[in-house]
Amino acid sequence: MPADDNKALVIAFYEQAFNDYQPEQAAEAHLGERYIQHNPEAQDSPQAFVGYVHWLRGQFPDLRLDIKRAVAEGDLVVTHSNLHLKPGDRGMAVADFWRVVDGKIVEHWDVIQEVPEKSANDNTMF
């Protein structure tokens, strides 16, 4: 699949799982049977992804994902997002790397950092 199609797929998946809060449907439609997870808080498999979203949403029922930009090349898609755990918080800066093969997301890495209160510049983290 072209990189642009992979990018659209990843964004649709991420929005559906986190903002529409339909992780089962998102995983069923877009995750591979084998889903390799590099987030140290999560386990492999689509089932573990669904459980992770429910766990996170259980802690933060009003969480909101704001995808700021996406970059795609070959089988990789990168998203750069601001994840708000509660309305109005500064939230987390999140970089996700997704590997897409034959129209399914098969591998995921991320890097997560709390947005600090103060900054040495006026540009925000995004």
Next chain:
Amino acid sequence: MPADDNKALVIAFYEQAFNDYQPEQAAEAHLGERYIQHNPEAQDSPQAFVGYVHWLRGQFPDLRLDIKRAVAEGDLVVTHSNLHLKPGDRGMAVADFWRVVDGKIVEHWDVIQEVPEKSANDNTMF
């Protein structure tokens, strides 16, 4: 410039500044006169970048950057790296987003997370 050329430029810049420890030369060759910084610990401008590298290297003289993958599309390049502050440490997971215009890096965002001791999977963060 094609995205592949932007990617090669970013990798050369990053390696030269951090691993060869030549931040002045790297900035002179590859940063734009206006360099917009989104890392909340750093200020805008090539001069501030050079100062930041010296500050970091001053604290961690043996730091080592290991670029694991890079993804480029249009004017954006993303690198996913393991930054070791001391030999043998688990280090930091770092995602950098770089915007390249006319052969110069003009904007930078990053997300940084300490690699934890334990993980829910066996895949490492990379």
